Amino acid sequence: MITIKNLKVNLGDFLLQGINLDIEPGEYFIILGPTGAGKTVLLEAIAGLYPVLEGEVWIDGREITNQSPEKRGISIVYQDQALFPHLSVEENIAFGLKMKKYPKGETKSKITAMAEVVGISHLLKRSPVTLSGGEKQKVALARALVTEPKVILLDEPLSALDPETKEGMQRELREMHRRVKVTVVHVTHDFEEAIALGHRVAVLNGGCIAQVGTPGEFLRRPNSEFVARFALSRNIFSGRAENGLIDIGGVKLRAITESRGEVRLSLRPEDILISPEPLQSTARNCFQGVVSDIADRGSVIYVTVTLPPDFICVITRQAFDELRLRKGVKVWITFKASAIHVF
Amino acid sequence: MAKMSLGRKPDSMSIVFIVLGALILLFIFAPPLKTIFSSSPGALWNTLLEEDVYSSILLTLSAALIATLIGLLLGVPLAYLLARHQFRGKRFVEAIIDVPIVIPHSAAGVALLFVFGSNFLAGKVLHSTGIGFFGAFAGVVIAMVFVSVPFLIDSAKEGFKAVDVRLEKVARTLGASPWRSFFRISLPLAGRSIFSGSVLMWARGLSEFGAIVIIAYSASFLGWNTKVLPVLVADRFDFGLDYTLPVAALAILISIAIFITLRTIAYKGEKA
Numbered sequence: 001m002i003t004i005k006n007l008k009v010n011l012g013d014f015l016l017q018g019i020n021l022d023i024e025p026g027e028y029f030i031i032l033g034p035t036g037a038g039k040t041v042l043l044e045a046i047a048g049l050y051p052v053l054e055g056e057v058w059i060d061g062r063e064i065t066n067q068s069p070e071k072r073g074i075s076i077v078y079q080d081q082a083l084f085p086h087l088s089v090e091e092n093i094a095f096g097l098k099m100k101k102y103p104k105g106e107t108k109s110k111i112t113a114m115a116e117v118v119g120i121s122h123l124l125k126r127s128p129v130t131l132s133g134g135e136k137q138k139v140a141l142a143r144a145l146v147t148e149p150k151v152i153l154l155d156e157p158l159s160a161l162d163p164e165t166k167e168g169m170q171r172e173l174r175e176m177h178r179r180v181k182v183t184v185v186h187v188t189h190d191f192e193e194a195i196a197l198g199h200r201v202a203v204l205n206g207g208c209i210a211q212v213g214t215p216g217e218f219l220r221r222p223n224s225e226f227v228a229r230f231a232l233s234r235n236i237f238s239g240r241a242e243n244g245l246i247d248i249g250g251v252k253l254r255a256i257t258e259s260r261g262e263v264r265l266s267l268r269p270e271d272i273l274i275s276p277e278p279l280q281s282t283a284r285n286c287f288q289g290v291v292s293d294i295a296d297r298g299s300v301i302y303v304t305v306t307l308p309p310d311f312i313c314v315i316t317r318q319a320f321d322e323l324r325l326r327k328g329v330k331v332w333i334t335f336k337a338s339a340i341h342v343f
Numbered sequence: 344m345a346k347m348s349l350g351r352k353p354d355s356m357s358i359v360f361i362v363l364g365a366l367i368l369l370f371i372f373a374p375p376l377k378t379i380f381s382s383s384p385g386a387l388w389n390t391l392l393e394e395d396v397y398s399s400i401l402l403t404l405s406a407a408l409i410a411t412l413i414g415l416l417l418g419v420p421l422a423y424l425l426a427r428h429q430f431r432g433k434r435f436v437e438a439i440i441d442v443p444i445v446i447p448h449s450a451a452g453v454a455l456l457f458v459f460g461s462n463f464l465a466g467k468v469l470h471s472t473g474i475g476f477f478g479a480f481a482g483v484v485i486a487m488v489f490v491s492v493p494f495l496i497d498s499a500k501e502g503f504k505a506v507d508v509r510l511e512k513v514a515r516t517l518g519a520s521p522w523r524s525f526f527r528i529s530l531p532l533a534g535r536s537i538f539s540g541s542v543l544m545w546a547r548g549l550s551e552f553g554a555i556v557i558i559a560y561s562a563s564f565l566g567w568n569t570k571v572l573p574v575l576v577a578d579r580f581d582f583g584l585d586y587t588l589p590v591a592a593l594a595i596l597i598s599i600a601i602f603i604t605l606r607t608i609a610y611k612g613e614k615a
């Protein structure tokens with residue numbers, strides 16, 4: 001679908017170079033990287049909005065490296081949504097159709113249908129200036145999708161939203177992708193977002209791609225310090241949710257969630273307590289396991305407890321010494337249902 | 344926006360500042376007001392009916408209007424380039440734009456004559472096509488463009504700068520050519536700044552004296568041989584204050600009336 005060959009782009013104070021990506025049709029592809037890694041510029045280069053020094057961009061077997069942006073069939077949604085403030089919501093969505101000279105009647109019906117899909121039918125007459133963050137995001141998505149682009153580029157689409165809206169929007173994005181069947185390239189600095197949404201993830205660091213793979217591959221085999229640091233900051237599992245219980249293969253975790261069916265969840269290492277005996281407490285999750293790995297990071301120590309699966313816990317050196325933890329020791333881990341974040 | 348209110352008991356600094364502020368406001372406001380009220384409405388009306396005067400008003404208003412239209416056509420594209428692009432020598436270009444503001448206007452008139460006079464450069468070319476500048480309407484117009492276009496360019500530039508470049512980028516990905524993205528997005532969004540820049544340019548053109556008195560002290564216009572208002576006011580002063588006062592009052596009244604009208608239009612747009 002989109003192939004990027006050896007792309008080189010000047011970011012002012014550093015270069016983005018040796019970028020090679022192969023994105024499948026209909027794929028939800030994530031580019032993950034820290035702030036300032038050049039993610040937005042990479043998207044703009046794909047869209048033809050930023051000059052490319054070297055390399056090629058291909059779409060559907062055609063080279064488009066030097067094609068002007070309006071001819072590419074690639075839409076972009078920016079973090080701040082970039083809605084046209086002088087046009088109503090409806091006129092914003094109609095803009096692309098107008099540019100592509102759709103007949104009036106068809107424009108109308110397409111807008112109505114798209115507004116339905118993203119759930120903004122009641123907002124069409126409003127000015128974008130008056131909308132909330134989540135609403136703006138939906139309008140921007142509708143505007144980008146209504147022209148039926150081959151590819152849609154999302155630039156940190158969730159990071160400007162408050163946590164609650166963010167979770168909802170994440171579901172919406174997944175839903176939208178399932179219904180519209182468009183190829184999505186989504187850039188983010190949020191590891192969970194990447195794991196939650198991406199079919200595949202590319203990690204961008206220091207101006208080049210550090211790793212490409214499925215979320216599972218990332219968690220099991222991080223190939224760089226940068227990815228590992230991301231991966232270490234969370235315990236991430238997938239499982240089946242039913243009535244607030246999530247079966248992650250072997251153990252059932254109690255979580256506060258309305259979700260059913262396939263879910264992913266995360267648990268911070270610092271939210272897990274380690275004890276030699278089972279704890280009597282209000283925490284709903286308590287399991288026995290074996291210490292399988294110990295990683296000394298100076299003031300804190302990462303302890304891996306295998307049930308299976310593996311749980312990574314972080315404890316202080318003092319606690320570590322008092323509990324006399326060694327590899328192979330049997331311990332209990334305890335955490336609250338509310339510490340589990342389902343996404 | 345947070346405002347500091349002048350509470351119940353203003354401190355000494357506020358009092359001093361209010362007094363000084365009132366002084367400068369009075370200084371700005373009193374002379375025009377006194378001039379306007381020094382002539383009776385009847386006298387103003389009679390002055391307005393003099394052929395010299397109304398032909399002068401027409402010449403001044405239309406020349407300033409045409410100057411502003413030329414400024415829009417040539418100045419707005421430059422303003423857009425300056426707002427959107429970084430290039431070597433950009434500061435130099437920006438400095439050049441403000442040259443007309445800093446040089447004495449009578450000297451500017453001489454300089455214009457040097458280029459547009461029938462014996463020189465551009466003047467020669469244009470003269471052969473029948474357009475003359477010395478003592479002509481076209482001369483009034485170019486003098487006005489020269490001294491007033493910086494106000495329009497600077498204001499339009501600030502207007503374009505305030506338009507998020509991402510809006511243009513999104514428009515491009517949605518199928519708009521650079522032209523359509525400019526006319527549908529950038530221009531409407533910078534519209535208010537361009538409009539207020541045009542008002543400034545027009546007002547500045549109306550009031551120009553120095554450059555015009557050199558290049559077109561009097562100009563043939565619609566069959567009259569007439570002078571722009573500022574020149575007419577100065578001209579009549581030679582015959583005495585009483586003679587010039589009603590013309591000066593008219594000039595002030597017309598300028599202020601137009602200025603207020605346009606400001607109101609611009610302000611209305613802002614509220615909507």
